[in-house]
Amino acid sequence: MSVALQDRLVAAGFAFRGYNVTNLGRSAELLAHSVYASTVTRYLREASAICAETMHQPVDLVERVRSGRESTLDTFPEDIGLIIAMELAQLDLLHQFFGIEYSQARLGVGYSLGEIAALVAGGVFRIEDVLRPLVTLAPDCADLARDTTMGVVFSRGPALDVDAINRLCLHITSENRGMIAISSYLSPNTVLVIGQNDTVDRFRALAPEFTKTPLTVRKNNSRWPPLHTSLLWQKNITNRASVMMASMPGGFRVPHPPVLSLVTGKMNYNDFNSREMLSRWLDQPQRLWDAIYELLSIGIEVLIHVGPDPNLIPATFKRLSDNITAQFRGTRFTRLRMSTMRGIGTRAWLHKVLPARVALLRAPFVTHIILEDWLLEQPLP
Secondary structure, eight states, X not given: OHHHHHHTGGGEEEEEOOOOSOOOTTXXXXXXXXXXXXXXXXXXXXXXXXXXXXXXXXXXXXXXHHHTOOOOGGGHHHHHHHHHHHHHHHHHHHHHHHOOXXXXXXXXXXXXXXXXXXXXXXXXXXXXXHHHHHHHHHHXXXXXXXXXXXXXXXXXXSOOOHXXXXXHHHHHHHTTSOOEEEEEEEETTEEEEEEETTHHHHXXXXXXXXXXXOOEEEEESSOOOOTTSGGGGGGTHHHHHHHHHHTOSOOOSOOSSOXXXXXXXXXXXXXXXXHHHHHHHHHSOBOHHHHHHHHHHTXXXXXXXXXXXXXXXXXXXXXXXXXXXXXXXTSGGGGSOHHHHHHGGGOHHHHTTSOTTGGGGGGGGOEEEEHHHHHHHSOOO
């Protein structure tokens, strides 16, 4: 299988997961593996040392993974180190034992913290340099989360009026009872908002006045550090991080492979703009849907999901694939040759006669590999 995967790297992308309320996945199994253990231990110890030096307190990510202690807001600073360390360790295992080079892939893409890992893996920054500002400011991010609520805002049919949603968030924020803002564009009919105090309730109550599209708002019961929102402004986190990153080593090379940024939904990193992009990454919403369309439009055939228990990007692709399959079930679509459908989004002449988002039809044909599962399934001496 490793040979087959190596042959497909030219059309493969690596998708790095971000922070979640659970961040261990199968890391303990990788750490206990008779062959993988030394590599995984090395990355966890390196991240532990960086976090401990920055936080001025002991950090032992090896012990944490072994004991299975999951995340809380208090562990958010070391969670950053844990996630990035495990993502880099998985890539190293792929290289060491299967000869599969991340650099030979078509691109990397990361949701939230995953974009940082993609930049490190792509040679833009060293892990010790990029972790320090993130870990330094993580306690303030976690502190902001203590009175916040995440809301999943969606419609059951038409696309959302994003301008109306932004206008509503600004209106509620202007009432001076707490800030609320979009943190992620998940799909044309779904966004995530994060709000302080009762602002998510206010959003639900006022939505009919601001948009004609009927909205459903569901609260997430967990607490989420409000990355990718203007809530970070309250503790000057964006400006403080930008000052720290200005003197951070590295950042003067194009990532290899290219990184598809969720700040813009495009491959915008060059040899000098990584600090600017990361400043925007802090307080601007994640454009997940734009990135998924870009992946499909450029012909990605394999998506390798990196990190502990990746869920958001695989789940988004599954929903899209299921919707497309259901939409065309029983029609002539199901009898078209798969090879034709795989290429439909990349043929220039078709873009002139078919809807602009035709590349989305390729979603059911993308192969998804959960890297930690794949590594643990491979036969090794």
